[in-house]
Amino acid sequence: MKRLSTLALTSIVALTAGVSAAQADKLTLYCSAQEDWCQLMARSFEDATGIDVDMTRKSSGETFAQIKAESTNPRGDVWWGGTGDPHLQAAEENLTAAYVSPMRAELHDWAISQATSAGDKTIGIYSGALGYGYNTELLAGNNLPEPSCWMDLTKPEYKGHVQMANPNSSGTAYTTLASMVQIFGEDEGFEFMKGLHANINQYTKSGSAPIKAAGRGETTIGIVFMHDAVAQAVAGFPVKVVAPCEGTGYEIGSMSIIEGARNMDEAKQFYDWALSADAQNLALQVNAFQVPSNVGAETSPSAPDMSTIKLIDYDFKTYGSSDERKRLLQKWDEDVSTLPQ
Known part of the structure; x- marks a missing residue:
């Protein structure tokens, strides 16, 4: 009887160890890039490593809010993609973990600068300039002039023709808000946002939704x-891309390991893999036209040429800080979103 009990106990321990090992080979990925890119990254990492990936796609603002809500019991392991500002805020609030990847030597300086400014709690994976696109057929059909500047979008003739995301949920829209404050100064920047608000037909949850709506003919300008506008044009929609004349902000799309990740080893494996040229080249398969952070990765010839765009010296440290982001969003909620349209 004692021998049988010992054998049973040994079997249970072995079974438990096997289950634990099986459970360890997994990764929970929060993704804030476009859906098909998120899926491709998840499945490709599975193929490369045998690690099962549970991927959830949400916008940058939504993902930040989820990670914050789960901070006492983290459920995610890695947050990949989305604008850098909320990643920087997550780092400041100790929601993400410091990690220095051996892949850093292969990255552009701007990607490493993003890591340095956050105490290595995030890193740049791609960059892209802010702007807008318009449906050329709708513009012509409504006898509207071609816009070329930010201020054009506040003109009365564009009332009901402009769409953007809500800066509370979208990293793209928060970058827009922070860019206007930096381009025009805070007072004039908020006056611009008020003038723009009068012409907005809808604030979407996702940052890329406005240009997809423009491509489908549901709005004129996104x-x-x-x-993201280039992606619509390449897909055959009648979309023209605009780099605004006053200059514009840009993003450093980022990646972070979540503090307290249940699958830390797998999270680091994904982090290193995602910084490789091969992983970043996957963007080309889904028409993602950002500039990759690995110097050896390919940039699509259709991607916007950053050297020809008038980029502002975007202050990532200030506008990615928790206090400044909360302050600007509260001011937008109180002074802009409540205005009639």
């Missing part, structure tokens, strides 16, 4: 990162 404020987005320019690479």
Whole structure:
């Protein structure tokens, strides 16, 4: 009887160890890039490593809010993609973990600068300039002039023709808000946002949704990162991409390991893999036209040429800080979103 009990106990321990090992080979990925890119990254990492990936796609603002809500019991392991500002805020609030990847030597300086400014709690994976796109057929059909500047979008003739995301949920829209404050100064920047608000037909949840709506003919103009507008044009929609004349902000799309990740080893494996040229080249398969952070990765010839765009010296440290982001969003909620349209 004692021998049988010992054998049973040994079997249970072995079974438990096997189950634990099986459970360890997994990764929970929060993704804030476009859906098909998120899926491709998840499945490709599975193929490369045998690690099962549970991927959830949400916008940058939504993902930040989820990670914050789960901070006492983290459920995610890695947050990949989305604008850098909320990643920087997550780092400041100790929601993400410091990690220095051996892949850093292969990255552009701007990607490493993003890591340095956050105490190595995030890193740049791509960059892209802010702008807008418009549906050329709708513009002509409504006898509207071609816009070329930010201020054009506040003109009365564009009332009901402009769409952008809500800066509370979208990293793209928060970058828009922070860019206007930096381009025009805070007072004039908020006056611009008020003038723009009068012409907005809808605030979407996702940052790329406005240009997809423009491509489908549901709105005339969509404020987005320019690479998202290029994607619509390349897909055959009648979309023209605009780099605004006053200059514009840009994003450093980022990646972070979540503090307290249940699958830390797998998270680091994904982090290293995602910084490789091969992983970043996957963007080309889904027409993602950002500039990759690995110097050896390929940039699509259709991608916006950053050297020809008038980029502002975007202050990532200030506008990615928790206090400044909360302050600007509260001011937008109180002074802009409540205004009649």
